[in-house]
Structure formats: C-alpha cells, structure tokens
Amino acid sequence: MNKQSNTYIIVYSIILVVVVAVVLAFTSLSLAEKQQANVEIEKMSDILGSVGLYNPEAPAATENKEAFIKEQYQKYIVESFLVDAQGEKVNVPDPAAAAFSVLNNLKAEFAKPVDSRQLPVFISKNDQGVVNYILPVYGAGLWGPIWGYIAMNEDLNTIDGAVFGHKGETPGLGAEIATPPFENQFVGKTIFDGAQFVGIEVLKGAGSSKGNNHAVDAITGGTITSRAVQAMLMDCLKDFEPYILKQRAALAK
Numbered sequence: 394m395n396k397q398s399n400t401y402i403i404v405y406s407i408i409l410v411v412v413v414a415v416v417l418a419f420t421s422l423s424l425a426e427k428q429q430a431n432v433e434i435e436k437m438s439d440i441l442g443s444v445g446l447y448n449p450e451a452p453a454a455t456e457n458k459e460a461f462i463k464e465q466y467q468k469y470i471v472e473s474f475l476v477d478a479q480g481e482k483v484n485v486p487d488p489a490a491a492a493f494s495v496l497n498n499l500k501a502e503f504a505k506p507v508d509s510r511q512l513p514v515f516i517s518k519n520d521q522g523v524v525n526y527i528l529p530v531y532g533a534g535l536w537g538p539i540w541g542y543i544a545m546n547e548d549l550n551t552i553d554g555a556v557f558g559h560k561g562e563t564p565g566l567g568a569e570i571a572t573p574p575f576e577n578q579f580v581g582k583t584i585f586d587g588a589q590f591v592g593i594e595v596l597k598g599a600g601s602s603k604g605n606n607h608a609v610d611a612i613t614g615g616t617i618t619s620r621a622v623q624a625m626l627m628d629c630l631k632d633f634e635p636y637i638l639k640q641r642a643a644l645a646k
Contacts, residue, residue: 433497436497440466440470441469441470441517443527443542443554444469444527469519473488475491477510478508478510480638480639492513495512496529503629514528514633515527528544528545531625532621533621533625536567539621540557543579549644551581552581552583555576584607584630594623
C-alpha cells in the first residue's frame, strides 16, 4: 500500500468519525428536547388535573394527547407569574415563560434562602367562570422527590383539588399519594384556622381526620411518605403565605 493510499484511508477515517459524532450529538440533542417537551406536557396536565380540567379519556386526548393538553392549558390557564418572598409579582418581560421556567427546576428554587425564592403561581378559569390559584409544591419522600399542585379556591383558603407525584415511592404503599383516593381527601380542606396558617396534617389511621378541616388520612403502610407530604405542604405553602394574604386582603376590599 503506497503513501497516497494511507493518506486517503486516514482522511476517510477522520471524516467517518466526525460524521458519526455529529449524528450522535444530533440524536442526543433531539432526544433531550423531546424528553423536556414530555416533562412540560406532564406538568401542564397535572396543573389542569388539579382543577379537574384534564380528562385523559376524552376523545381528543386519545387522538393527540400533546396537542389536546396544550390546547386545554392555553384555554384554561388564564395567567401565570412568579411571586417573591414579599408576595409581590415579579416584574419580568414574559411572566408566563418565567413561571414555567422555574417550575421546570422547582427543587433548585426551594433550595434557595426563603428571601431569595421566586415561586410560580398559575391561575385557571373554567367554563363556569370559577377561578382557582394553583400552587406547586416540592419535597423529599422516602426514596426520592415528591411534588404536587394544590388548587386553591378564590378565597385562597379552601382547597379545590390536589395532584401529587413521586419518583420512587413504593408501589402499593407510599406511591398511593398519587392516586385519587388520597388526592380527593384534600378537596374542601382549609389551610388557615382563622388568620393563622396551619397547613394540612396527614394523620395515621383510617378515619383519623374525620371532622378535622385541616387534616386528611395517611396512606396505610406509607407513614413516612405521608409525613413527607405533610411537611412538603407546610413548608411550601408557607412560602406562598405573603402572596395569599395580600390577595385575600385585596378580595376583602
């Protein structure tokens, strides 16, 4: 094999390596973008689900889930923005984009000092004109992160809906926080006792919360995860208290 042939082989090999690298990089980027898009669609569906505005069994949802969720989100989420530690709206050029950007990395935002946090608020309005304030929450479960969306009534005290999720809780035990029997307990509960913020207790034992407007029953066999939900709600909803109080004062006027 002559010197010229060796040169051709080397050049061809280099070109092949570059082409393969470009293809792999493009594929990786495409997958990452698709995964991020799927995460955002899931968040939209959970936000809508917290106020009963997403039905996965709807014909349009089964035909094209992504398009259906985006359409419902655009229709029913009438405003979204960030609030600071003083309960004021954060002034940014695109409040909705800023709110969703923080939602995509809520763990990092709640890890900041309280005074530095900027938290997203989503406001929905259904076909009957009912307004809800949807507040995202984030915490640590037994085996990994847990999160949720709490839909507050316009009185900003009564819970109208709740959706929870988790990354690694035990099936049949802690994972039950993400099921209707647990989530539906929150409907009608209140987070204030008079003027005092009390959150929602998660009490061990079936029927333990009966007659308690600030409590729900824990998951049987999922005590640690249930306590984690209680701590998550107390810590995260407390951060929204300045905004809630200002809104309640404005509504009272």
